[in-house]
Amino acid sequence: MKKRILSVVLVSSIALGSVMAPTVALATDLDQKIEKSNNKIKELSSKEASAAAELEAVKANIAKIQEKSAKLQSEQQSLDKEVNTLASEIEVLNEKIAKRDAAIKEQARSTQTEGMGNNLVDAVFSAETVSEAVTRVAAATKLVSASNDLLKQQENDKKSVEQKKNETEQKLEQITENAIALEAQQGQLYDQELAQQILVATVSAERATEEGKKAEFIKEKEELEAKRKEEARLVAEAKVQAEQAATVATTENTTAPSQTQETAATENQTQAPQTSTEQPAAPAPSQPAAPAPSQPAPSQPAAPAPSQPAPSQPAAPAPAPTPAPSNASGAAIVAEAQKHFGKPYTQEAGRRMGPNSFDCSGLTNYVYRQVTGRDIGGWTVPQEAAGVQIPVSQAQPGDLLFWGARGATYHVAISTGGSGYIHAPTYGQTVTSASISPYFAPSFAVRVL
Numbered sequence: 001m002k003k004r005i006l007s008v009v010l011v012s013s014i015a016l017g018s019v020m021a022p023t024v025a026l027a028t029d030l031d032q033k034i035e036k037s038n039n040k041i042k043e044l045s046s047k048e049a050s051a052a053a054e055l056e057a058v059k060a061n062i063a064k065i066q067e068k069s070a071k072l073q074s075e076q077q078s079l080d081k082e083v084n085t086l087a088s089e090i091e092v093l094n095e096k097i098a099k100r101d102a103a104i105k106e107q108a109r110s111t112q113t114e115g116m117g118n119n120l121v122d123a124v125f126s127a128e129t130v131s132e133a134v135t136r137v138a139a140a141t142k143l144v145s146a147s148n149d150l151l152k153q154q155e156n157d158k159k160s161v162e163q164k165k166n167e168t169e170q171k172l173e174q175i176t177e178n179a180i181a182l183e184a185q186q187g188q189l190y191d192q193e194l195a196q197q198i199l200v201a202t203v204s205a206e207r208a209t210e211e212g213k214k215a216e217f218i219k220e221k222e223e224l225e226a227k228r229k230e231e232a233r234l235v236a237e238a239k240v241q242a243e244q245a246a247t248v249a250t251t252e253n254t255t256a257p258s259q260t261q262e263t264a265a266t267e268n269q270t271q272a273p274q275t276s277t278e279q280p281a282a283p284a285p286s287q288p289a290a291p292a293p294s295q296p297a298p299s300q301p302a303a304p305a306p307s308q309p310a311p312s313q314p315a316a317p318a319p320a321p322t323p324a325p326s327n328a329s330g331a332a333i334v335a336e337a338q339k340h341f342g343k344p345y346t347q348e349a350g351r352r353m354g355p356n357s358f359d360c361s362g363l364t365n366y367v368y369r370q371v372t373g374r375d376i377g378g379w380t381v382p383q384e385a386a387g388v389q390i391p392v393s394q395a396q397p398g399d400l401l402f403w404g405a406r407g408a409t410y411h412v413a414i415s416t417g418g419s420g421y422i423h424a425p426t427y428g429q430t431v432t433s434a435s436i437s438p439y440f441a442p443s444f445a446v447r448v449l
Contacts (some may be wrong), residue, residue, distance in 0.1 A: 006251045030221040037214035043206045058196050062349065065192075068348060069138045070253050075177045079171050080426070083439065093161045100154050132308045148273045160194075172439060179403070179410035183306075183380050186347060190378040193349050199318035226446065239271065254443050329371050330398025336367045337422040341430045353378070358424040358431060360412050364400060367414060370449065376448060380409040387448035415445065 214313040290361035354366035361379045368376045368386075376386035384406055395415040397399060403411035419436040436442065 008129075030217050030224065033217045034221065036212055037217060040210045041207065042215065044203065044210060047205045051199050055196055055199060058192050062189055062192055065189055066347070066349075069182055069185050072178050072182050076182070077427060078177070079175045083168055083171045083175070086164050086171070087439065090164050092165070092366050093157050096162070097154060097157050101342060102159070105408060109158075123155070141336055143416065168439070176404065176410065180408050181410075183361075183404075183410040184408075185362070186352075187379040187381060189347075189349055191283055194378075211377055222232075244427070332368055332371045333398035333414060334416050334422065336371050337363065338432075338433075340367075341422075341433070343424075343431045345427055345429050345431075347427075360424045363422075363424045363431060364412050364414060372448075374448075378413045380404075381407060383412055384409060384446060385448045390445050392442050392445050398448075400446040400448060402444055402446065403440070403442050409443070413442070 061111060141373070171215075172344040340354070340358065341364065343354075344354055344357045345359060347359045348357075351357050352359040354362060358366065361377070361383060364383060365376055368374055374386075377383040380402065383400060384402060389406070390399070392401065395417070397415060397417045399415040401413045401415050401421050402409045411423070413421040415421050416433065420433060421436070421442075422433050424431050424432070425434075
């Protein structure tokens with residue numbers, strides 16, 4: 001009996017071990033994966049700290065560029081005022097010159113009418129009296145002196161106009177150089193801002209992904225541990241039931257022979273005369289079969305199939321249109337630009353692209369994104385490549401107007417057709433409309449298709 005009980009217990013123990021072994025192996029594998037994730041997270045944390053230091057350096061660089069940009073912008077504002085003053089002075093001088101030309105012509109006519117244009121000597125000798133001769137000489141002298149004064153003033157004013165025009169052209173050249181430098185720095189700011197955002201997003205995404213993997217591993221391990229406990233409980237319960245069944249079988253086997261002996265003694269006393277040599281066969285004790293331990297097959301978690309992103313098909317390059325078709329969204333682009341009249345100018349990162357404030361390239365970028373859904377670039381140079389270059393004379397509503405040489409432009413606006421355009425001018429001003437002038441004319445236009 002003891003051997004039978006021992007065999008039942010042994011079978012249960014073997015069943016328990018066979019059920020638990022795969023679960024333990026899976027848990028060990030998950031522990032290794034969790035440890036690997038921890039190491040990866042530590043590595044990403046170190047990378048994140050390094051990225052944070054780089055971000056601070058980028059921010060410091062942006063601050064320096066913004067400081068330089070503000071200084072250049074201040075210089076440009078002063079130059080703008082000087083140019084406006086010079087233009088006003090030139091206009092006043094031109095008016096004086098025009099009036100003086102009229103006065104000189106009038107004096108010439110008077111001289112001819114009074115007969116003093118031929119010969120002063122004739123005028124003197126033709127006088128009837130000495131007094132008349134003196135009067136004629138004085139009048140002629142005065143007229144000549146006045147004419148000489150007018151001519152000198154005219155000559156001086158013309159020289160002044162020429163000088164002021166030269167000064168204006170020099171100032172405009174300096175303004176253009178400053179504007180090109182500002183726009184180039186603005187492009188650097190834009191690139192650094194994008195690099196900063198990409199860096200932050202990349203590190204955050206990598207760490208979040210690894211944290212998610214670790215959480216999945218921990219969850220899977222917890223599920224396996226719970227399953228392991230439940231399987232252990234079931235096996236232990238089966239073991240108890242097997243031991244109880246073995247105990248019942250042992251009890252039955254020990255009580256059955258004694259009952260047989262008592263029955264035989266009673267029969268011998270009742271039937272004493274009859275002696276029989278037959279011995280009743282002892283009934284074989286019923287041996288209950290030990291219950292087979294339930295052994296559920298451990299469920300192996302299916303390994304997720306690696307996701308392979310579909311290869312992106314390169315977009316076929318659009319053929320260069322010859323000639324450039326008209327801008328189908330021109331009217332809508334102009335209408336969208338007009339909605340932002342009065343909004344302030346700024347080059348501050350995060351605000352220059354709208355919707356409440358703009359710089360020149362921020363306005364054009366925002367308007368095109370709103371109307372066409374297309375990002376034409378964050379500053380002037382990338383926007384040059386957003387379409388087909390055309391002469392300014394062919395610009396239609398919605399086309400882009402650029403100031404400066406291609407690859408070094410410093411200002412951009414939206415054409416309204418003819419000589420009109422909408423732009424964000426400079427600091428202290430707001431989004432407005434303007435007309436092309438000799439002092440501030442675009443160099444070329446681009447039709448965005």
